[in-house]
Amino acid sequence: MRISDDERKRAVAELREASTGAYRHVDSLDVIANSIGVEVDGKFSHEVENETYAALADLIDRPTCHLVEDEDGRTACSECGCTALYLLDATYCPDCGSIIERPW
Incomplete structure (x- = not known):
């Protein structure tokens, strides 16, 4: 299951809220x-x-991708096809959140 950065941020925010005792009368x-x-x-x-x-494992274990060339000759994410201009310098894909693995 692929978890977007927005979903990851929402889950983290809710878990942090729960850590404050906001849900005292609910099963943890x-x-x-x-x-x-x-x-x-x-x-x-x-x-x-x-x-x-x-x-939880999916939330923690961020997926990986590598850079490929798309049909127009642009550098793209192998997972979602993102072709952001700064993808070559990025650590994570800005669209799917995958860690960009590099052979170097």
Whole structure:
């Protein structure tokens, strides 16, 4: 599952809010699950737990890409096709958030 930078920022903000004690009367697993986009309604707790662990791993493990040449000869992200002008100097793709791996 690809997580955008906006989704990542939203999840971080909600998790930080939860860390302040804002959700004292709610099960912590439900708070974490909802913060990272896992639906909890109608599921058994072990399903929520499994999905939460997987979503946390996806949130932490940023995907990688490499630079390719598109059909117009521009440098592009191998994952999303982004052709931002500063892509050659970037660490992350500005569109999909992947870490740009370089052979050098």
